Amino acid sequence: MSQQILFKNFELLEPSFGELRGGYQLLLEGDTVKEISETPIKATDATVIDCGKRTLMPGLIDSHVHAIHSEVNVRFMEMLPLTLITARAATRLRAMLDRGFTTVRDTGGADWGIKTAIETGHIVGPRLYIAGHSDSRRRTNRGGECACCNGLQFKSAVADGVDEVRKSAREQMRQGADHVKIMMSGGVASPYDPLDSLQFSDGEVAAAVEEATAFGRYVCAHAYSAEAITRAARLGVRTIEHGNLIDDASAKLMAEKGMYLVANLVTYYAMKDRAAQYGMIGESLAKNEIVLQGGLKSLEICKHHGIPVAYGSDLLGELHWDQSKEFVIRQEVVSPIEIIRSATTIGAEILRMPGRLGTLQPGAFADAILVDGNPLKDLALLGDQGKHLSLIMKAGFLHKNLLN
Ligand SMILES: [Zn+2]
Numbered sequence: 001m002s003q004q005i006l007f008k009n010f011e012l013l014e015p016s017f018g019e020l021r022g023g024y025q026l027l028l029e030g031d032t033v034k035e036i037s038e039t040p041i042k043a044t045d046a047t048v049i050d051c052g053k054r055t056l057m058p059g060l061i062d063s064h065v066h067a068i069h070s071e072v073n074v075r076f077m078e079m080l081p082l083t084l085i086t087a088r089a090a091t092r093l094r095a096m097l098d099r100g101f102t103t104v105r106d107t108g109g110a111d112w113g114i115k116t117a118i119e120t121g122h123i124v125g126p127r128l129y130i131a132g133h134s135d136s137r138r139r140t141n142r143g144g145e146c147a148c149c150n151g152l153q154f155k156s157a158v159a160d161g162v163d164e165v166r167k168s169a170r171e172q173m174r175q176g177a178d179h180v181k182i183m184m185s186g187g188v189a190s191p192y193d194p195l196d197s198l199q200f201s202d203g204e205v206a207a208a209v210e211e212a213t214a215f216g217r218y219v220c221a222h223a224y225s226a227e228a229i230t231r232a233a234r235l236g237v238r239t240i241e242h243g244n245l246i247d248d249a250s251a252k253l254m255a256e257k258g259m260y261l262v263a264n265l266v267t268y269y270a271m272k273d274r275a276a277q278y279g280m281i282g283e284s285l286a287k288n289e290i291v292l293q294g295g296l297k298s299l300e301i302c303k304h305h306g307i308p309v310a311y312g313s314d315l316l317g318e319l320h321w322d323q324s325k326e327f328v329i330r331q332e333v334v335s336p337i338e339i340i341r342s343a344t345t346i347g348a349e350i351l352r353m354p355g356r357l358g359t360l361q362p363g364a365f366a367d368a369i370l371v372d373g374n375p376l377k378d379l380a381l382l383g384d385q386g387k388h389l390s391l392i393m394k395a396g397f398l399h400k401n402l403l404n
Contacts, residue, residue, distance in 0.1 A: 002030030005366075005396070006043050010051035012036075013375065014360055015344045018337050020055060020374055028366040031395035035362055049403060051370055054390055057340070058358050059102025059126075059367030060382070061347030062323065063262045064241055064312030067093055067128065068109040068155060072271075072278035072317035074189050080151035089114055092320050093125025098386040099324050102367035102394045103127040103347065103357055105179070107220060107241055107262075107314070109155040112176035126394065127367075129351055131181035131220070132157070132172035165204040169211040178351075180212040181241075184221040185228035188271070188291060189316060191283045195245075195290060196225050202235060209236035220262070224291055226250040233257050239350055241312070243302075244268075244294035251305040260350050261302050264312030266326040268292040270319040278317055299333050309334075310350050311343035327379040336376045366396040370403075 005028045011020040027035040027043050035041055070088035071077050077085070089110070096104055104126045115130055117123040159168035169180050184200055186193035193199070200208075205219075212219045218238040223229045226247040229240055233253040239260045240246075246254075246261070254261070271280065271288045302309050313323045330339045348358030356364055370391035373381045381388040392400040 001045075003396070004029050004034070004043050004046035006041060006046040006048045007056060007368075008048060008050055010054055010056040010370070011374070012360070013055050013057035013340070013371075015058065015337070015341045015358065020376065022053075026056065026360060026368075028393075028396055031366050031397075033360055033362050033364045033366055036360060049391070049401075051391075052403065055371040055374055056360070057369055057371065057375070058344050058360050058364070059369055059392070059394060060100045060343045061103040061105070061311065061351070061358055062096065062101045062126075062313050062343070063105045063310035063347045063350055064107050064264045064314045065096065065104045065323075066109050066314065066316060067104070067106050067114060067125075068151070069316045070318075071151075072189075072275050072280050072319060074152065074316075076279060077151035077155065078153075082149050082151065082154055085151040085154070086114065090117075090123045090125070093118065093123055093128075095320065095385070096323060097124060097126050097392065097394065097399055100369040100382060100386055100389050100392055101126050101323070102369075102392070103129070103351070105129040105262075105347070105351060107131050107179075107181050107222075111154075115176065124399070127357075127365075129178040130176065131179050132175055132177040159204075162201075162203045162207045165200070166207045166211055169208045170215075173212070173215045173217055177217065179217055179239075180208055180219045182208050182219060182221050182237075184223045184232050184237075185225050186287070187222060187224075188268075188284055188287045189280075191281055195287050196227070198225075198228055198231065202231070205231070205235040205237065224294075229254065233259060239310075242291070242314075244291040244298050246294075246298045246301050248301065248305070251301045251307060254302075254307050255305045260308050260310055260346070261298070262310045262312040262350070263295070263299060263302075263330075264314035264326065265295040265299075265329045266322050267314040267316070267319065268295055269325070269329065270315055270322045274319060278319070295329075296333050299330060303334065303338075308346045308349065309342055310346045311339070321385070324383040324385075327375075327382050331379060336379055339379060340375065366393060368393045 220239040229250040344358035
């Protein structure tokens with residue numbers, strides 16, 4: 001029998017409940033939740049952990065990160081050898097786990113090598129779901145990229161035309177992609193494409209969707225404008241990344257199609273504050289102002305239309321330390337329990353792991369955090385680089401334990 005751990009004396013924050021509930025005990029066996037009960041659990045061989053009335057909740061899920069993106073200015077990635085980006089990714093991933101994120105969804109850059117390194121214990125980090133590799137050619141580069149091994153080249157893939165998109169999607173999935181990421185509008189960090197530009201033709205998007213679906217995967221689309229969101233919805237994309245400039249009509253369509261939004265407001269605040277000091281150029285900073293305005297409003301629109309919104313951070317380079325500030329930023333328009341759900345159950349739905357991730361129900365992975373206080377009353381308890389987390393567990397393994 002695998003090792004058992006029995007948690008006692010905690011307030012349970014199960015996202016579906018909507019409030020803290022006392023009087024439970026939780027039994028883990030190996031990497032899985034075996035039992036949760038309001039009556040004492042008999043497990044004589046289990047290691048007992050007295051939680052001292054702290055709040056026990058599922059480990060957090062960030063549905064939009066870039067594990068290897070260790071520069072704020074995308075171009076600077078060109079100066080990094082793969083060994084250095086991997087070393088930096090290791091630091092970034094450990095910091096995520098230290099903040100209580102036991103699962104993250106990488107939306108561009110991380111590959112199966114890093115994922116495997118985590119799974120085999122060579123790198124300490126959260127469970128990692130990957131997309132593989134976006135267009136980041138220089139303006140001076142007119143053809144394909146040279147196949148040199150710098151960080152920028154590594155994180156990028158360019159596909160023009162239906163056949164190339166098809167081929168590239170297949171290649172990413174062959175390389176272990178859990179989802180296929182496509183860029184359907186201009187971006188902030190990408191300097192040359194206007195925010196309202198539309199990218200990929202209908203046929204190209206449809207090809208990506210067809211290939212992803214055939215392989216048992218799905219397409220997530222980077223999209224800011226209402227028009228880009230509408231096209232994505234019409235063509236079978238499953239999740240919209242960012243979505244800051246969404247309007248009622250595009251939201252209505254998303255709701256009809258059963259789509260998800262992965263919002264990431266914190267990155268725009270962080271870029272406004274500090275991106276210039278890390279070399280982000282004026283064009284990007286100007287675009288950032290525009291999407292920053294739309295952030296909170298996009299959450300209100302999604303709420304109105306019943307679109308599930310996942311927790312994302314999307315922080316590049318040294319801005320990654322702000323990962324947990326998204327909790328506090330959203331409070332202005334969303335209730336704490338809904339924000340907690342965005343970082344647990346909704347993230348799990350996007351990853352197609354409901355019941356296994358984002359919950360402490362039997363059968364779930366033993367991914368849990370113990371919070372010194374009630375996050376429903378104070379979401380800032382999930383901040384400060386994990387300072388208010390007495391215990392962090394991933395797959396039954398205690399990454400952190402300040403209890404005795
Ligand atoms: Zn991103």
